[in-house]
Amino acid sequence: MxxxxxxxxxxxxxxxxxxxxxxxxxxxxxxxxxxxxxxxxxxxxxxxxxxxxxxxxxxxxxxxxxxxxxxxxxxxxxxxxxxxxxxxxxxxxxxxxxxxxxxxxxxxxxxxxxxxxxxxxxxxxxxxxxxxxxxxxxxxxxPLSIYVREAITSGKLGTVIRVSADNSFGVIPEETFDTGHRMVNPDLAGGILLDTGIYSLTWVFQTLYLTQDPKTRKPPHVLSSMQKYPVTGADELTTILLTFPRDPQEGGDMHATATGGFRTSNDIDGKGTAGPAVRIQGTKGEMQVWAPIFRPTRTRLILKDGTTDDKNWPQxxxxxxxxxxxxxxxxxxxxxxxxxxxxxxxxxxxxxxxxxxxxxxxxLDESVLIMEVMDEVRKQNGLTYPEKIETTERITL
The missing domain is CATH 3.40.50.720 (NAD(P)-binding Rossmann-like Domain)
Incomplete structure (x- = not known):
């Protein structure tokens, strides 16, 4: 056909x-x-x-x-x-x-x-x-992400307990972005959360939420901290702690950290020597994913039974x-x-x-849920954007 x-x-x-x-x-x-x-x-x-x-x-x-x-x-x-x-x-x-x-x-x-x-x-x-x-x-x-999720749903990692995901730049924003740049301009919803934090949240949600039964999974509880970029007020360092409720018989609650920052880096030399930027940890072992986590090409599976499996995923x-x-x-x-x-x-x-x-x-419901998480992070840290880009009214920007 x-x-x-x-x-x-x-x-x-x-x-x-x-x-x-x-x-x-x-x-x-x-x-x-x-x-x-x-x-x-x-x-x-x-x-x-x-x-x-x-x-x-x-x-x-x-x-x-x-x-x-x-x-x-x-x-x-x-x-x-x-x-x-x-x-x-x-x-x-x-x-x-x-x-x-x-x-x-x-x-x-x-x-x-x-x-x-x-x-x-x-x-x-x-x-x-x-x-x-x-x-x-x-x-x-x-295909790399599908492979990682299958390692979770197949039980290969045992009961998954914790995930950490970081997506950071390693740049000096004062030297890299002018005040109108989309990365730091509040008029363009600039900052770490919506631009790079979404990738850290993507790894958390696709491993701890998407892999659960849609009939029983629940939204996470959210705690967060944020540092503002003094030049424009956009967020330049954001850390989110998420607790995903899970029944005790299924292994209890799952924890995750989703982080991002301008000045820090999860791939210092661009050669992967800084180690994995995502770690998915279960009772039988863990899956590691190397930066850049928006376009990863390298994974490592490490199990308690001695198994180690390194894979490269070229596009x-x-x-x-x-x-x-x-x-x-x-x-x-x-x-x-x-x-x-x-x-x-x-x-x-x-x-x-x-x-x-x-x-x-x-x-689409999960897209809405992740936006609700980011809303809560902004609320906890007093981050707002101009009304013209927050509104649901039909206007011309």
């Missing part, structure tokens, strides 16, 4: 959109995906038509792909099956709602929204309109000799190596093919 083609529209033309779209255009057969394939049929920039034209050219989109100089024009294109929203998370709510109101399925970059109220409103709208909606937490769809792609490169920002991957954003695109396309309205490995 021939693969089903999914026609994508790209909303925004920044760095993450370029990385995603270049991955999207890789032949899925290079990663042994046979049921779907992808086509880029349009892209829109909010700044100008020429920027959209430049973007489509830079990613290698076909000449037939249409450029648009506004998001409003993009969502009216009848040839689009699904729109990938790649704006800063401060703008996700307004941009996704625009797509949903136009009847378009959506894959939205993480963090899903700025707060849980916005997330709930998007989910409610998607369900009312019978549209597909998914938060683009790409890491969950990696597939066109391969060496192809002359093709992808990456994010100034960092490029090895020649012919994809970035890994195609796994979430394959899942979204497969869901459309199967008639599902949300992702297999992260439900």
């Amino acid at each position: 021939a693969p089903k083609e999914t026609r994508w529209g790209i909303l925004a033309t920044g760095g993450i959109a370029e990385t995603f779209t270049k991955d999207l255009l890789i032949d899925p057969a290079t990663r042994n995906v046979q049921n779907v394939k992808h086509a880029v049929v349009a892209a829109a920039s909010s700044s100008s038509l020429s920027r959209a034209q430049e973007f489509l050219k830079s990613v290698g989109a076909p000449a037939s792909a249409k450029p648009y100089g506004s998001y409003e024009e993009l969502v009216k294109d009848d040839n689009i099956d699904i729109i990938y929203v790649a704006t800063p998370h401060s703008h996700h709510y307004q941009n996704v709602m625009l797509c949903l109101e136009a009847g378009k399925n959506v894959l939205c970059e993480k963090a899903f929204t700025v707060n849980a109220a916005q997330a709930k409103k998007l989910v409610e709208t998607a369900r009312q309109k019978n549209l597909f909606l998914m938060e683009a937490v790409w890491t969950r769809y990696f 597939p792609g066109p391969g060496q000799g192809s002359g093709w490169y992808n990456g994010f920002g100034a960092k490029k991957n090895a020649e012919g190596e994809g970035h890994g954003m195609f796994w979430e695109a394959d899942e979204a396309a497969t869901a459309l093919l199967e008639g599902r309205k949300e992702g297999k490995y992260k439900s």
Whole structure:
């Protein structure tokens, strides 16, 4: 059976959109995906038509792909099956709602929204309109992540008790970001929590929450601490302690720490010598995952019976000799190596093919729950963003 083609529209033309779209255009057969394939049929920039034209050219989109100089024009294109929203998370709510109101399925970059109220409103709208909606937490769809979760659900680690996950930069923010940069600008919901903390929470939730029976699992209790970046007031160091309730006969409560910071690093020399950035610990052993935890390629399983199993998980792609490169920002991957954003695109396309309205490995309800956790962290530490990006009213940003 021939693969089903999914026609994508790209909303925004920044760095993450370029990385995603270049991955999207890789032949899925290079990663042994046979049921779907992808086509880029349009892209829109909010700044100008020429920027959209430049973007489509830079990613290698076909000449037939249409450029648009506004998001409003993009969502009216009848040839689009699904729109990938790649704006800063401060703008996700307004941009996704625009797509949903136009009847378009959506894959939205993480963090899903700025707060849980916005997330709930998007989910409610998607369900009312019978549209597909998914938060683009790409890491969950990696074969590496599936392997880690299977080690938990199979009982290989015994009863899992504790998880620690850290996603830190190792930069001096005063030297790295100007005050308008999305990483430190409160007007763009900048700071550690929504940008990098979401990855630490991803590892905690996909190991301690997703692996539980949906009928009996419960939201975690949350304690947190935060240090503000004095220049802008965004959070620069955030530590979250989560307690996941579990019946005593199942092993009792599970604990987790999810951390992130600008000035600290979980991969000091870029060679992995700092050790694992994620540790999933059970009664029979532990699973370790090396940084970067948003795009990990290395795991180690260590069991009490003496078993040690090291695995490398390189991302597939066109391969060496192809002359093709992808990456994010100034960092490029090895020649012919994809970035890994195609796994979430394959899942979204497969869901459309199967008639599902949300992702297999992260439900919309779980996306809302994680936003509620981040709301609680902000509440505990007095972190707020401007009303214009916290609101659920329809406005123009």
